[in-house]
Amino acid sequence: MASATIEFVAARPLIQFDHHGNPWLQGMRCSNCGAVFPGQRLACGSCGRRDTIAATRLAERGKLYTYTIVRRSFPGVAVPFVAAVVDLEGGGSINGTLLEAEPDPAKLPVDMPVKVVFRDTGQRDKEGRHFLSHFFVPLTEQRHE
Amino acid sequence: MNDIYIIGIDMIPFRRNTDCTVAQLGGEAALLALADAGLAVHDLHALYCGNLLQASASVGQRVMHEIGETGIPVVNTANACATGATAFREAYIAVKSGLYDVVLALGVEQMGRGGLLGGGGRRDGFVEEGVIGSGTAPAMFAQIGMEHQRKYGTTFEQFARVAVKNHHHATFNPKALIQRETPLEEVMAAEMISYPNTKLMCSISVDGAAAAVIASEKTVRKLGLMSRAIRVRASELTSNPYTPRNDAITDFNMVTRNCAGRAYESAGVGPGDLDLVELHDCFATAEIVHYENLGLCGDGEAGCLIDSGETAIGGRIPVNLSGGLLSKGHPLGATGIANLYELALHLRGKAGRRQVAQARLGLAHVCGGGPGMGSSCAIHVLEKV
Numbered sequence: 001m002a003s004a005t006i007e008f009v010a011a012r013p014l015i016q017f018d019h020h021g022n023p024w025l026q027g028m029r030c031s032n033c034g035a036v037f038p039g040q041r042l043a044c045g046s047c048g049r050r051d052t053i054a055a056t057r058l059a060e061r062g063k064l065y066t067y068t069i070v071r072r073s074f075p076g077v078a079v080p081f082v083a084a085v086v087d088l089e090g091g092g093s094i095n096g097t098l099l100e101a102e103p104d105p106a107k108l109p110v111d112m113p114v115k116v117v118f119r120d121t122g123q124r125d126k127e128g129r130h131f132l133s134h135f136f137v138p139l140t141e142q143r144h145e
Numbered sequence: 146m147n148d149i150y151i152i153g154i155d156m157i158p159f160r161r162n163t164d165c166t167v168a169q170l171g172g173e174a175a176l177l178a179l180a181d182a183g184l185a186v187h188d189l190h191a192l193y194c195g196n197l198l199q200a201s202a203s204v205g206q207r208v209m210h211e212i213g214e215t216g217i218p219v220v221n222t223a224n225a226c227a228t229g230a231t232a233f234r235e236a237y238i239a240v241k242s243g244l245y246d247v248v249l250a251l252g253v254e255q256m257g258r259g260g261l262l263g264g265g266g267r268r269d270g271f272v273e274e275g276v277i278g279s280g281t282a283p284a285m286f287a288q289i290g291m292e293h294q295r296k297y298g299t300t301f302e303q304f305a306r307v308a309v310k311n312h313h314h315a316t317f318n319p320k321a322l323i324q325r326e327t328p329l330e331e332v333m334a335a336e337m338i339s340y341p342n343t344k345l346m347c348s349i350s351v352d353g354a355a356a357a358v359i360a361s362e363k364t365v366r367k368l369g370l371m372s373r374a375i376r377v378r379a380s381e382l383t384s385n386p387y388t389p390r391n392d393a394i395t396d397f398n399m400v401t402r403n404c405a406g407r408a409y410e411s412a413g414v415g416p417g418d419l420d421l422v423e424l425h426d427c428f429a430t431a432e433i434v435h436y437e438n439l440g441l442c443g444d445g446e447a448g449c450l451i452d453s454g455e456t457a458i459g460g461r462i463p464v465n466l467s468g469g470l471l472s473k474g475h476p477l478g479a480t481g482i483a484n485l486y487e488l489a490l491h492l493r494g495k496a497g498r499r500q501v502a503q504a505r506l507g508l509a510h511v512c513g514g515g516p517g518m519g520s521s522c523a524i525h526v527l528e529k530v
Contacts, residue, residue, distance in 0.1 A: 011271055011273070011276065011277065012277065035387070035389070036389075037389070037392055038392050038393075039392065045387040045391075046387045065292070065295075065390065065393075065394075066288045066289075066291045066292040066295060066394065067288060067291060068279070068284050068287035068288050068291060068339045068340050068341075069337075069339070069340040070275070070279045070281070070283075070284050070339050071336075071337045071338060071339065071340070072283070072336070072337075072338045072339070073274055073275060073279060073281060073284075074274050074281070077272075077274045077275040078275060079275075081275050081279075083278035083279035083284050083288065083339075084278060085278075085288060085390065085393045085394045086393070087390070091389070092392075093389060093390040093392065093393040093394070094392065094393050095277065095278040095392075095393040095394065095516070096277050096278050097275060097276060097277065097278055105340060105341075110295045121271075121276050123270075123271055123272060123276075125269055125270060125271070126269075126270070131271050133276050133277055134277075135276075
């Protein structure tokens, strides 16, 4: 993903980079109540304990929980697109845009398996770094990325 | 002898793109509510002013500048779509505590143009919309509807029926912005904004204001206003509890269920005792999920409930007789008090052609929030004296 010529910056705080520059999704897991949530918090959102939460790597596969097909958005935003909510394997749910799927309710079954991919958004910050975001794509038997 | 009453309440007809100031809109509603109570600005001990979009701009003080600068305490509240109801509840708590005898609760909003809401810019310049899903209100509530569909098989047509019903109700409300029938075919064929909500299934961005004068029992008796007073049987407020998905999809269900449970408990009534409900139909999909969240039917039965006509005028439990946010419009901070005004009309027997016969108990619900912002819910139960 990372190259010598392009410097990436995360579009969201839950996207972290390892020492090779590869992106991953950061979440937290609570050993007291078992809650798993994306990003970071000062205490567990579920039980409130501070001493039992630790950073964890979230899975990059999951299932489509709910979605909508956005046909009108803010000026300049390309439509239609599928705004999806995905339950990740092992816990944690994140929202994002589902790519490579037809924006048709008949083609978007309940619990459709998806995988998380990281892509250049085409947007840049003031220093010229490329914003990298997570997206979802359908996970099919044929697909081995 | 410690009950709390509404003794004056009114709203201005909501309008699009007014050229007056937010203070003038709020002042208009404040004076209408005072006139309804037969009181003057000098009778007020405090003002609780709900406004969301100008939360840092001392809207309450500016309203007092319009109607009389008496120097009373002014509290400005902002709490998503529960902003107006939160102002009302703070006013209720202040009178209930014995601190003040007569206070004004006001909700006012000037929406400006463009109605999708959400999607505020980020400091680093990154535009999330379309890249990280959608932050628009129609998309958020569409996802809530699709969640209901996956659980219970609720159809696009059933969601659309909510708009047909509420627009029908609005034809009996001279203060509704849209007073026009919208047949099912028209609702379903309207521009798709965010599936399954078409344009006619989205509330309308308007400017508006509504206000209520709240008084202690002692004061109501002293003023001889008991014959037109309305008792506040419950005033409850919740924020979203933890849900495993709440970083991905804002919770409007548990926050409403928790609030409804508290409201029924403190009022000592159940959903079967209600004569009418004004609930937060910011989108048609929202009304469906809130039928269940408020206990008007069992889980999974909301689609059947709208099909049955029981929530329509003349039905078992009429919902949004005012025409709802879908017809009246939704000026965020004003909405929570405007729906109390609708209840008050029925409890006073002044609702004209949409009057619920012998209405005694009504429930008003508002619920809002946003992606990454959590949610708020306020519920009030009002009773005819």
